[in-house]
Amino acid sequence: MxxxxxxxxxxxxxxxxxxxxxxxxxxxxxxxxxxxxxxxxxxxxxxxxxxxxxxxxxxxxxxxxxxxxxxxxxxxxxxxxxxxxxxxxxxxRLAFAHAEGRPDHVRVTGILERLAHRYGETAHYAVLDGRWVVYRSKVDPLVGAVKLSSTVGGRNPAHSTAVGKLLLSYELPTLDAVRDWIGDEPLEARTETTAATPEALHDQLELIRERGYSIDDQENEAGVNCLALPAFLASPTVPTGGISISGLAYRMPIGDLVRDLSAIRAIVSGAD
The missing domain is CATH 1.10.10.10 (Winged helix-like DNA-binding domain superfamily/Winged helix DNA-binding domain)
Known part of the structure; x- marks a missing residue:
């Protein structure tokens, strides 16, 4: 040319x-x-x-x-x-130095380590980025468990993950807000249990606001469960991200996590 x-x-x-x-x-x-x-x-x-x-x-x-x-x-x-x-x-070198130096990474590492040690499963800290959650930190159990394929810097759809739905519950208070957020791009049904319509997602977000926690009952990946709680690192009312504990469903039924919610809350809040 x-x-x-x-x-x-x-x-x-x-x-x-x-x-x-x-x-x-x-x-x-x-x-x-x-x-x-x-x-x-x-x-x-x-x-x-x-x-x-x-x-x-x-x-x-x-x-x-x-x-x-x-x-x-x-x-x-x-x-x-x-x-x-x-x-x-x-x-x-730059990527790892930046990740290690993030204030949120430093502050949540101890929490993730305690969760991974107590439950023998993988713990994450993630933030919301549009229609996605981005994993900022991850701690795998030292021994005895299958490690999940998630990576620091990796992404998953917000609507199908426990931590994503948790953070969306603060961002999308109404059905109209959910519809606007979805726009013209339909939600992907990652599994048979994924909330893939505006109405279904709105109902889940309402329940999350009522409970104060979020679950992923094999909604993002078949065979994997997750429970997430908000992390208030910069504000007492607006979460900077979410902390989750994830594991294989046959080994860690979602009901077991919910029954142990008070202990998980104590670890996330720093009281344990």
Whole structure:
């Protein structure tokens, strides 16, 4: 594709301009492509070839190659012994340092450890991000339990998770609010028990507000249960996120968690 010269204009002071404004979007697009390559690399834990990245990002090979070169110079990308591109050690260092330094991460780690130790199951701290929950912290039991596949930084739909519904109960007080939040994109029925209509979700949020806790009775993943409570780290009335205890349903029936709610509350509040 041939380049087209930017038009020359004359400003009010008589100085010539060469279309600087029109050049700015090109620089933004270039930066966006570098970020797109970085995000795509994060999806390929075993590495990705240049051709694979070109296909997914749908950009010219020289453009993707330049983006990779920029990332490699910054230590954010690297090449393995097979010539595949992977996230660089500097990116991992920054990510873990940032996660470890978050005030909420530091404050909830002890709580998650006590929950995981008491129940022999996985404990999470997560926040709401639009239609999703993002896991900020996770503690697995040391021994004796199957570890869940969730990861720090990973996402799950808010409407099908205990912690997501808990946080939505503060955000969506009415059926109209639920409908507006859903918009034109239908809710995914992750399992047979997922609340996948505005009315069903609203009913669950009403019950959560009444109870003060939320459950996921195999609603996000068949065979996995979860109970969540709010974490008030910055305000006594508005939760910064939710703390949950999750495990396999055959080993940790949801009824057992509910019956032990007072003990879970004590741990989350710091009283235990």
């Amino acid at each position: 041939s380049a087209v010269a930017a038009p020359t204009t004359v400003t009010a002071t008589g100085a010539a301009a060469t279309g600087a404004a029109s050049a700015e979007p090109d620089r933004v697009v270039g930066a966006d492509r570098v970020l797109a390559v970085l995000v795509e690399l994060a999806k390929h834990t075993q590495g990705a070839s240049l051709d694979e990245l070109v296909t997914v990002i749908r950009a010219p090979k020289p453009t993707v190659h330049r983006a990779l070169a920029s990332l490699r110079r910054a230590g954010l990308a690297a090449q393995d012994g097979h010539g595949h591109y992977i996230l660089g050690d500097e990116f991992l």
